[in-house]
Amino acid sequence: MTTVETHKKVELAREPDFRLGRLEVSPSLCRVRGDREIRVEPRVMEVLVLLARAEGRTVSRDELIAACWQGRTVSDDAVTRVVAKVRTLAAASEPPAFVLETVPKVGFRLVVAAAGVAPPGRAPPAWRGWLVPVTVILAAAVAGGLWASNDGVWPLAAGRRGDTAVEAFVGEKGDRETERLAIAASEEIARRMDEAGVQTRFRDVSPQQDDTEFQVTGSIAREGDGYSLITRVIDRATGLILWSDRLERPASQRQSLAKEGARRVSSALACLLRDRGSRRMPAEAIGLYLQVCDAALNYWNARMLSATRRLVVVAPEMADAHAMHGIAAARVASETGFAEEGAAALRMEAKEAARRALELDPRTAKAHVALALSEGEGGRWTQRERAYQRAFALDPDLTLALTSYPQFLREVGRLDEAIELVGRAGRAADPRGAEGGSLQAMLLAQKGYLREAERLITLLDQEAPGANREVRVAIAAWWEDPPVAIAKIRDLAADDDDAPCLLIYLRELPDRRANGVKGLPPECERLAPDWRIRLLAREGDLNAAYAAMSAPLPNARRTLAFLYYPEMKAFRRDPRFMPLAGRLGLTDYWLESGRWPDFCREPDLPYDCRTEALKLAQRRKGVASASSAIGARLGAAWKASPMRMRAASDAAGPDDNTAPSPFSWTSRRTKSGR
Template sequence: MEGRIDLAHEAAFRLGGLEVRPALRQLARDDGTEEVLEPRVMQVLVALARADGAILSRDDLTRSCWEGRVVGEDAINRVISRLRRAAEGIGQRSFRIETVTKVGYRLMRAGDAADLPISRDAALEGMRTELHRLKLDRRAMFTGAGVALAASGGFLAWRRFGMAPSVPGQQKPPEDIAPLMIQAQMAMTQGTVEGSNQAIGLLRRVVLLRPDYADGWGLLALSYSAAAVGWPQRFEADMRTRAAEARRRALALDPRNAYALAAEGLGKPVLGNWLAAERGLRTSLAQHPGNEMLTSALAGMMLGVGRCAEAANLLDGIWRRMPPNPGLAYTHIQTLWATGRLDEADKAMDDAVALFPTHFAVWFTRFYVLMYTGRAREAIALGENRETRPTGIPDWNFAQVLTVARAMLSRAPRDIDAAVAAALEGAHRGAGFAENGMQFLSALGRPDEAFAVADAYFFARGFDPGELRFSTEQGTYTRRSARRTHMLFLPSTTAMRADPRFLRLAEEIGLVRYWKDAGVRPDYQATG
């Protein structure tokens, strides 16, 4: 490793379509766009570029960029986060900064063989090619849409239907509407109200231009169905009426239209219907082996009934061959974490952050995995860095999770009491906060409060968290019939599963009946 980096004497160099000018602290794109970096950020970029793909430790970076001074982890984390934003923004992914867990960092140029697994590179390149040529692989679109519905209507909402839809055909959409279909699919994968609105608007235009196109009507029905369970309740009746009409139009054109059949499945309640859903999915997968949509649906259902290892194995295959989207990314991270595959979860987190650095679900998944795996200090540094926070989240939400992370770090009774108060206050605000609250309280060693929140969340006993998930700014909802169960099987709720009350809770929810009727044991019983 060479010595201190003096920007004034560093020659300019290129990273793909980007010229790096250290002396001026500039990043200049070939189209004339320029951006000025802070001195320290530019020094770290130069150090990583000098290494030419080799790994630099934090000590290496402090010697060359901080003159050997002792600096906190948060300082280096802030600089790395700033570089990642530059890579995604002005850099247009001409490079990326990869974290090598417990070792250091390295800079990967676009096209480097070691950047990502080859199969994943191929999937990414295929996605770019499809977007460029305005063509669409309907299987990929269907999986993306399915994962997006997780955020709006239940964890991987595909699990709701007892009979899975048929596999979409290979016919491409007409050229004049292909761009609209692509944009709608991409909007659906965001898992936000804005994305849902955009998808509906785009698909309305599709069916206006091509009223004889079954997939346009089917995907519109699916979008309306997701809105019915993910938007405020006052919109539910109208969205279901619109979904029914769009579904009727799709099935009149194509009686086996997969999107329309999936939209119909969204009308079924989640809790208590796991066995029927599993049998339907497995039957369809036997007929259509390897279908990504069906596989992702089964993976989501497996995680929700405590069969986490099987969920992770199912998603492994999709993650290697599918174009990525935020929902798929954070779900894969959760399943890896749930099965103790922490190194792989860390790598998946790095990939997800590189692709979707400020997506709310990716950001919070990263924060929580760090916090629950003995890296609360890193989680705190992430939470305190305002520049890398996702937009649309109120400040008090970040303050809440930071309070919990600081208690996880210190384990001081006063800090734990403050975190418990924050978790309980949050659980009264919304369903999503209640899901998080169970995990916070369990991990902090307060099972009584964790079970009290579970009673409220599933049965409205003691208090009712309502259907709003988080803040009104985010505007997403979870119906009472669509309460999620995956968090009951994550490492964060280990203490709850060790408590005799957990089996009673599982029985009342209907999970015990599912395990008995399916002839299976959840992972925690098989290994506990």
């Protein structure tokens, strides 16, 4: 890409395609292609283009704002949020195609990774100079003969397998604040691992005297105007780093470092030990499985898929590895940015992985979760629920089922059950790192418990500040009074692409309802189809909402959970709703399962759900019977017709007394080639 001035306004429609390492970037299409294709928000693409223009030079915040926000006044948080989304694009290829550095008090610098070489970064401080990437250490272990046996597995420790020693974390020497935070991190990690069922102790003896399998250690340092926490899991017998994690927080949020770091490492270790059991694993598989567990519990689906693809090669006989691979492929298939053919290929990959897991071990509960997820969203209700039921029969407390089955329950309208199940997931395993906490907040708000939802989000923010910003904005935009919602959107999401539509719509909503205004503001044309349907229903334009439902939803928006939102109440009370549910296959599922959506219990509902579903089923049965009878009469008439006799005579050879079916697409014309 040729060098241009970074302050020049970015016009995506005029920007040529270019490459960043292994990534192909198409600014005019807002797409990035690597190992997978990602659709990118326009603002994020503008920032990516600007940073790429700089060709390794640091770009200041002022330059970013001038070129991408046209010089408007924007908060530092708004810039930081967009930059964070740019960072995630590097993971579209494996290894990451670039790194995006934050240069304290200056700006940001994008560095492209050379092919086959780890992305360059800033030289680490002297106190961190001994940190080595996991892959380098593993390679050194192979080359240096550090394996304890020739079968490529970690040596068994003398003590109980899975016992973990938590070493005291260290801060920067002489820096009292980092030293205080380091002590807090050590204590929090030990507490969390004990809660997760990991045998834990503070190590106060030398490694030679210690019989634990793993060591957890790390450090806290100042990072510009903020703080960073590095956590490592080390194999005690060999000293090899199995897994490492890095968190950064601004100074105002430094207290959350210990809690978030402790949750991450304790969840990953508990997941590994539970799934591994007493089995011995290949050396590299231990580190990879920790990565998979971390990604699975935090819904980093692309990262999970990348790790599981390597894991099933390293541990081909491990059923849980294949099951996790199936879950990752199915999750990625449902994400924004995949065309239907790409999603179909990923779902097939998920099914094959799940089937392989069940071949290896028929009691692999996670494989059934993978099968349920591989069916996609928006249909195949019975098959999906049966897969979840098989998973729960094998493992009633399986976290991955407890946190994904509620999403299915939302699609079929059983919200009370979903809330109860998410709460059960919280009792089985801490849901705060996955979507569990966010989903619970959304469900509570959807049922009208706005205060309870706000309290839960506030609790989640103590551990991961800002992680639930989008949930808070969504709850405000849809279910709080318009003046409150407008204030929150301006404060939290003024620079989001959907903000102009939502702000205008919410300001106009009272007048739209009072005066029967139809349609949506022009600013809302780019919204996702389900959001447009919800906005139309909320203002009372039901005809337009039903018309919009006639078009198929795109791959990444096929969940039908929105049908049961509060703003869709008038939509559900309309006589057209049950026929729509019939076309979607929902009424057949409700009849077959005997489980009805919550809204069917509303006392003022103008129809009875079961009665209407039965009418639809009988009507379809009558149509099918009539079609069958018409087909039989046509067939009989054809057999008796002179045309049929001539066709049979023309088609039959000397030893052929058969005739083509009147319902076959093959005709004499196609057979003769004319």
